[in-house]
Amino acid sequence: MRRLLVIEDGSEYSDFARLYLADEFEVTTARSASEALRMLAAESADAFLFDLRFDRAEPGTLVGDVDATARRLFGGDRGRALRYLQDQQGALILAELRSAGHAQPAVFVHDFPERRLANLRQLYGSVAAVASFDARAIGALLSR
Amino acid sequence: MKGADRSKLAARLAHDVGKYVARAARNMPPRGATPAMVAMLATDLYSLAGGRRASAVLAELAGPFGEGDERLATARSLLEEADRLEDRLRAAEPAAVERGRAIALEVQSLVLDFARMVASR
Known part of the structure; x- marks a missing residue:
């Protein structure tokens, strides 16, 4: 069976995948870039399913430096920088995974x-997106 | 509210309600849903991230947009109806499950449509 790595800060995606994609994929979950990279080093995956916003994650686990982002983009406002990193975290983790090959x-x-x-x-x-949790559409995109 | 703030708030509404409210409803059959599917539908309607009802999350995030938008007003009304169905839906009463499923799909459509409209301005 193919392996799907879900990357999210909660359990909504994993619960969904285990209920609706279990015929196609064995599902594992990572909650940060470092955890995903560690898991992929141990065992590869065939596809990734990403959450974008990580507003429940511990700030220390996020990809991106809050202070540097605050200085670079938000005039030193750390709160806005943290929200930006949380809101874009899925894409930032994807960048880390791509950089690692x-x-x-x-x-x-x-x-x-x-x-x-x-x-x-x-x-x-290879990046695709669907607006809703449509299992048929997601399964087809993951299998491309 | 400034345009940029409206866009951010609408995006959060689309994410926090529009994306998650129909996670189960989008995929479950109209009839014959399994207990796991019904449980996920109940989570989507009554216990979104943070354990809050979809109706409460919608009320909070849609509040700053006022009462004028018909889509948001309809979505509010539908989620209030879903709240009244809770006991029957959790008991997997078929008519309640089917109505909850239909409400979730309709709310998703309304909220995503509203968010796209705000983003396009």
Whole structure:
């Protein structure tokens, strides 16, 4: 059976995948970039299912430096920088995985504007998105 | 509310309610749902992230947009109806499960449509 690595800060995606994608995938879950990389070093995956927002994650586990982001983008405002990193965390983790050589298909459940999705594809290769938890559509995208 | 703030709030509404409220409803059959599917539908309607009802999350995030948008007003009304179904839905009464499923799908459509409208302005 193919392996699906779910990357999220809660359990909504994993619960969904175990209920609706279990015929196609063995599901494992990582809650941060470092955990995903550790798991992938131990055993590869065939596809990734990403959450985008990580507003429940411990700030110390996020990809990105809050202080540097605050200085670079938000005039030193750490609160806004943290929210930015939380809101974009799935994409930032994807960047980390791609940098480490993990090129598997990645699917987000998020209503991205088309221009943003095109940008993600340009940067990170096989990236797709669906606006809702549609198991049939997600399964098809993960299997490309 | 400024345009950028409206867009951010609408995006959060689409994420926190629009995406999660129909996680089960989008995939379960109209009839013959398994207990696990019904349990997930109940979670989506009555215990979103943080354990809050979808109706409460919608009320909080849609509040700043006021009462004027018909989509949000309809979504509020539908989720209030879903709250009244809770005991029957959790007991897997078929009519309540089917109505809860239909409500979740309709609310998702309304909220995502509203968020797209805000983002396009």
